[in-house]
Amino acid sequence: MNALIKSATVVDSKSDFHNETVDILIEKGRIAKISKRISNPNNYREIKLDNLHVSQGWFDSSVSFGEPGFEERETIDNGLKTASKSGFTAVALNANSFPVIDSYADISFVKSKASNHATQLLPIGALTKESKGIDLAELYDMSNAGAVAFYDYQKPISNPNLAKIAMQYAGNFNGLICSFPQENKITGTGVVNEHVNSTKLGLKGNPNLAEDLQVARDLFLLEYTEGKLHIPTISTAKSVDLIRQAKAKKLDVSCSVAIHNLIYTDDVLSDFDTNFKVLPPLRTKNDCNALIEGLKDGTIDMVTADHNPIDIEDKKVEFDYAKYGTIGLESSFGALQTIFTTKKAIGLLTQGKSRFGVDENTINVGNDAELTLFNPDVNYQFSVSNILSKSKNSAFIGQDLKGMAYGIVANKKIVLL
CATH class of the missing domain: 2.30.40.10 (Urease, subunit C, domain 1)
Incomplete structure (x- = not known):
């Protein structure tokens, strides 16, 4: 070329x-x-x-496409075309498909589907078999096939001993363990942030405590195992403080924040728009400010669109029953620049590469x-005319x-x- x-x-x-x-x-x-x-x-x-x-190619550490199994949401082919036209030269693909990507063959399959695209696809293998949280998946085999990390997408590791063993085992081949920051026993059936607005709207709340407890637990496990941990999409001020303290101890931890959790608070939920039903939920202005400060001081390592296409049948329903998720590749850069300078926005879109084994090709x-x-x-x-994805569930429509x-x-x- x-x-x-x-x-x-x-x-x-x-x-x-x-x-x-x-x-x-x-x-x-x-x-x-x-x-x-x-x-x-x-x-x-x-x-x-x-x-x-022109800048170095942008990278996103948390992207979902659906294929295999949920092609009505998005295919790998169109997903990568969307990523390319949205400015991303590499994306890490979550394992939330059907079947779940949890074996050498599954990793090889998604890599083969992406082989002729401009955007590099980096598969994330499931941490546990079928992402059920019971038995570890074939981590080493998936690593040999090209998996860059291991994560049961948006499913917490409820068993702390399993999380401990995962960190210890993956340490033998420098594997990156990802742990979703939520304690389900605290969350219960909550669907939005537990605060004033959840009471006003009559929706069950998911409190900050559910995230804070899980982050604290995982950081204790990380310190014990001397492993390598990534905490995706944090959303609370306390999480930022806990990770800042862990980094001061020189623990090998990184974290990300979803761009929509920087832009929006739970005040936008008044119309029950299910495009704003995301996980972790939109929280308060205090949390947004803490997340932005965490990005500025380097506590938070990267941003992500947490791009998650959901078909209309699973969004055009009552708020309680709608699936979590918003797409965001197409809006990532434009949204970030409503908060940060161009230089900072570009830095945030490129600085997560090394954590996921992506080469940094300077200009x-x-x-x-x-x-x-x-x-x-x-x-x-x-x-909607700016959306390139098959699914149109964007929280940024009208922004x-x-x-x-x-x-x-x-x-x-x-x-x-």
Whole structure:
């Protein structure tokens, strides 16, 4: 793949050309030259776009597509096309399919389905067989097949001894254990944040305590096992404090936060819009502020769309019975820029790579071309027309956003909107 990117402003603090507006010559999928002006004698494809900016490829650590088993929600093929056009050069795929991705063969299957796409798919294997929380899955075999982590998507590990054994066992091959931060015995049948709004709306509450207890437990187990732990999608101020303390102890822990938990509070639930039914639930302004501060000081390692397509039959029902989840790949960048600067937003979309074994290809001559192309200054209201996913369950419909991806150059391919 050969191409010439014209007049692009580089946003990459590790690049020699950070903040410069340059031309980028790509030959055979690698960056061959970066300069103020590059001629095109070989008649390569030229990429010229309005207010073009370019960064390292973006990464999302928690994406669901549905296939195999729930293709009506999303397929791997269309999911990866959506990721590409949304600016993501790599995504980690959750195991919440049917059958659950819990074996060498399952990991090999999803990797084969993704083999010809520009966006790299990184499979996350289930932590337990069929994600039932009883017996460990084939962690080592899945690791050999290419699994980058192990996680029963949005299902807590209720047995602390199982969590302990998982951390100890995975430590033998540097495996990353993910533990969903919720204590189900505290949550009960709660569907929204337990606070004033849950009482007003007559909906059962899921208290902060349910998350805080599980995070504290997992951090104690991590300290005991000296393992490697990732806590996905935290949502409470106390979780941020607990993880900050754990990092001060030099424990090998990372965590993420879903972008919708930064943007919205449970105040948006007044209309019972099931697109806002997510897990963990939307919480209070105090929690949002603590999460944002955690991102600023490095306590929280990465953001995620926690992209979870749900078909209309499972969303257009009473709030209590609707499935949890929102899509978010298409809105990630524009939503983040309503809170952070462009530089910070790009940092948040790229800094989780190393934790999941993704190469960081800086924008320098000789490196593989793994680039996201975007316009950081366009303002628009997100609508159904902006959704590329098969399912349309977006919490961001009607939200004013700033910034939009044009697409990516990666894996010797070019994918643009």
